[in-house]
Amino acid sequence: MLDATPAFLELYDREASLTLEDLEAYYSQFPNLFRDIYFNGHCPHTPERLQAALERYPEHIDRMRRVIAQLPAILEECAEAMSLYLNVEFAVDATMLVGAYGSNAWVSHSRKLYFAVEKLSDDPQHLRAIVTHELGHAFHFHMLAQAGMDWSKIKWDGHTSLYFEGIATYLTLRLVPGLADWEYFSYGEEYGGEPWLNFCRAHEAEIRQRFTDDLPAYTFESEREWFRLSGGRHFGHIRLGYYLGTEFVKALTKTHTLHETMTFWAREELPPKVHTWLERMKKTPTA
Structure with missing residues (x-):
């Protein structure tokens, strides 16, 4: 899993309050993830949107930390369960990020999974549900490809x-x-x-x-x-x-x-x- 959340938390946990410039610095550490993917269809990249996110993070940061702590193990657990259920071997490629309250989770056509922690519930069963849903897409794309799908x-x-x-x-x-x-x-x-x-x-x-x-x-x-x-x-x-x-x-x-x-x-x-x-x-x- 590519975990882009520590870089955000490092900025957030400083004594100074998080700023728009800090967010842009965070995004610049992962240009492919944010410029090419997240802000290219999953969230507007505007000052107004980022300012609204800055105002929401303090209320949600504890939940976000709990999601970050749980998600990798839940992803591994759910991937194993789906592999056994479908009798299909599939190497899961996932990314965890802090976004600006756009999409909560999605899968690319190349079967890569993305989870934006600020939009996710910290309830373990809710996490299992959304992780399994996204894994369902990835396994489905994989099975179609194995069956000869001409994308x-x-x-x-x-x-x-x-x-x-x-x-x-x-x-x-x-x-x-x-x-x-x-x-x-x-x-x-x-x-x-x-x-x-x-x-x-x-x-x-x-x-x-x-x-x-x-x-x-x-x-x-x-x-x-x-x-x-x-x-x-x-x-x-x-x-x-x-x-x-x-x-x-x-x-x-x-x-x-x-x-x-x-x-x-x-x-x-x-x-x-x-x-x-x-x-x-x-x-x-x-x-």
Whole structure:
């Protein structure tokens, strides 16, 4: 694991208060991580954003330290559990950083994992859930590659996000037992909590229909609406695509083995399976 947090803590723990210049000095120690990755799609790099982060760190620093202390062991534990569950060997490449309250965790298409500790819960089970979710993406990408996936031909759109997020959430449900149902989607109240899941269940048909309507002209704004923290214009709730994706994958596992569910895209087209599921669900009344 690349651990970029000690450099931040060294600056933070000085007698003088942390400044914008200190943050920029921290980022400059890891130019590839911050300039090329974190501030290139995962967080705005503006003085206003950094100043807001400076004002939030004192309230959260103790939690951040607890996350830093726990995360490496939890990552190792969860990676081993997933490897055994899927019967797949995979060398995990992870990075731990202090960001400016943008994305909490993500995986690159090259299967590298990133965790921004200021955005993570220090509850061990919540950490296991989000770590397992991100590992699910990495293992999924690896299994598709091993099955012969031609990544150059992929169109990254609503079909792919639905499938990838559904797989990652499904694996978390299987490998991190004991959480409330809503915690597999939220990892805490911040992203909607139990009311979010109740809304999904009560309005599943309307959510599915609106997602279906958005697919033909899917844009980056559509991606934000359905799978990013900055969405929520359609229904007042963010990341509703995670719920739909999980239901899609659950349906696939009723007719396919888990390995087939995670690798069929290397041999078949994904959009037809998504549209078949969406059409079938239109004919199935929700409770």
